Amino acid sequence: MEFLTALVAGVLFGSGLLLSRMCDPQRVLGFLDVAGHWNPALAFTMGGAILVAAPAFLFVRKRHVTLLGKTAELPDWFKVNASLVAGSAVFGIGWGLSGICPGPALLLLAGGSVQSFVFVGGVVVGFLVLRAIPGLKRA
Amino acid sequence: MTVDLWKALLGGMLIGAGAAALLLLNGRIAGISGIFENTVTGAIGAQGWRLAFLIGLVLPAAILGLGPIVFAQGLPLLALSGLLVGFGTRLGGGCTSGHGVCGLANLSPRSLLATLTFMTVAVAVVFVVRHGAFFWNS
Numbered sequence: 001m002e003f004l005t006a007l008v009a010g011v012l013f014g015s016g017l018l019l020s021r022m023c024d025p026q027r028v029l030g031f032l033d034v035a036g037h038w039n040p041a042l043a044f045t046m047g048g049a050i051l052v053a054a055p056a057f058l059f060v061r062k063r064h065v066t067l068l069g070k071t072a073e074l075p076d077w078f079k080v081n082a083s084l085v086a087g088s089a090v091f092g093i094g095w096g097l098s099g100i101c102p103g104p105a106l107l108l109l110a111g112g113s114v115q116s117f118v119f120v121g122g123v124v125v126g127f128l129v130l131r132a133i134p135g136l137k138r139a
Numbered sequence: 140m141t142v143d144l145w146k147a148l149l150g151g152m153l154i155g156a157g158a159a160a161l162l163l164l165n166g167r168i169a170g171i172s173g174i175f176e177n178t179v180t181g182a183i184g185a186q187g188w189r190l191a192f193l194i195g196l197v198l199p200a201a202i203l204g205l206g207p208i209v210f211a212q213g214l215p216l217l218a219l220s221g222l223l224v225g226f227g228t229r230l231g232g233g234c235t236s237g238h239g240v241c242g243l244a245n246l247s248p249r250s251l252l253a254t255l256t257f258m259t260v261a262v263a264v265v266f267v268v269r270h271g272a273f274f275w276n277s
Contacts, residue, residue, distance in 0.1 A: 005164035006188035010195020013157030013169060013236075018199050018206075020150025026209045032258075032265040041147035046239060048151025049158065053244035056159035060166070061245070072166030077247045087231025088238070088253040092260025094223030097268065099211050101235040102172040102228060105221070106193060108208065110200035115210045115217055122221020127176050130226050139232035139253070 001068075014107060020045040023107040025099030032096055084139035158241050161192065170237025171196070172228035231257070 021027050022045055030039030057074065066072050095101050100108070100119055108116035130136065140148075158169040165188055178189045212220065228234040231253055233242060238257075242250020 002165060002188045003191040006161060006167075006191040007195040009157045009161035009164065009169065010192040011157075011198055012153050012160055012195075013192075014196040015199045016150040016153030016155075016157060017196075018150070018203065019153060020147045021206065022150070023200065023205055024208050025211050029211055029265055032261050033269055034262055035266055035270050041144060044144050044147040045151035045154065046235075046243075048148045049155035049240045050244045052152045052155025053158040053162070053240060054155075054246075056162045057241070057245040060162055066166040067163045070166050072162070074245055075168065075242075075247070075249075077245070077249055080249050080252060083230050084232060084249060084253055085256050087227045087229070088256035089227070089231075089260045090223050091227030091231055091234060092257035093264055094220040094227060095235075095257060096261035096264025097212060097223070098217060098220035100220065100224070102175055102224065103196065103234075103236050105224070106171070106175065106197055107200045108205065110197050111205040111208060113208070113210075115214065118214050119217045119221040119224075122218040122223075123175070123225035124179055126222040126225020126227070127180050127229055129222070130229050131180065136230070138230055139249075 005068075013103070016045075016049070017103055017107055023104045025104075027099075028095075028101070028104070029099035032099070079139070081137070081139060083137055087139055154236075154240060155244070158236070158244065162241075168237060168241050170233050170241060172225075172234040173232075173237060176225075176229055227257075 017023050027039065027041060031042035060072050061074055064072060102123065105120050105123060109120060161167050161169045174189045174192055177185050178193060210217065233253060238250040238253040243254060
């Protein structure tokens with residue numbers, strides 16, 4: 001059951017990335033390029049996603065339980081540290097250079113392009129580099 | 140509103156529905172960088188629902204095709220960008236999905252700070268890459 005519901009959630013999420021065309025790096029870069037031909041699409045996509053997801057978060061925050069009766073806890077709201085900002089800034093550099101964030105990166109693998117495998121390979125190396133640095137605390 | 144923006148909005152609502160479903164049914168946050176990291180570098184047995192979610196994520200694109208895709212960089216810069224994305228998202232505890240969609244839907248100040256940070260930095264990087272020459276030469 002846990003696998004089936006996760007699979008369905010993934011299909012919904014992946015369909016949304018595909019329909020909104022956020023899998024296309026140029027669309028993302030078109031939003032980030034505020035000094036060029038600015039494309040507001042990403043704001044509509046993020047806004048729509050937040051609007052639909054918000055009631056679910058409100059429910060779980062109040063009830064601490066899923067619809068299937070499993071205990072569920074949400075992450076700490078106010079835990080802010082240097083890693084949160086530094087990590088987000090590093091992510092912003094990679095995102096701004098490529099126009100690709102993790103969800104779209106995995107979608108791009110479906111196209112079988114060399115570029116998509118090189119990018120996702122880089123992501124995995126990034127995970128491993130982070131793990132290899134001793135004493136680095138995550139956000 | 141153009142058809143294109145409607146698709147962007149409806150696509151966003153589907154993304155939100157996916158995040159809501161994973162939270163309401165599995166009690167999990169749809170943060171893709173974390174789910175992917177735990178799937179590829181996590182302990183054996185950590186995959187489970189995560190792998191199922193990732194298979195579902197890629198399935199629509201695998202069946203329907205991606206449509207036109209234009210990469211902005213050559214392979215060396217794509218590899219570097221990927222590295223920065225992998226390192227940064229896990230150091231910062233989330234990406235556009237975990238902080239940007241789920242965190243903001245949860246009204247979390249921590250995720251708002253993370254989202255403002257990666258958005259601002261990405262906008263600055265795109266500005267330098269696309270308009271830097273003009274900026275420096277003028």
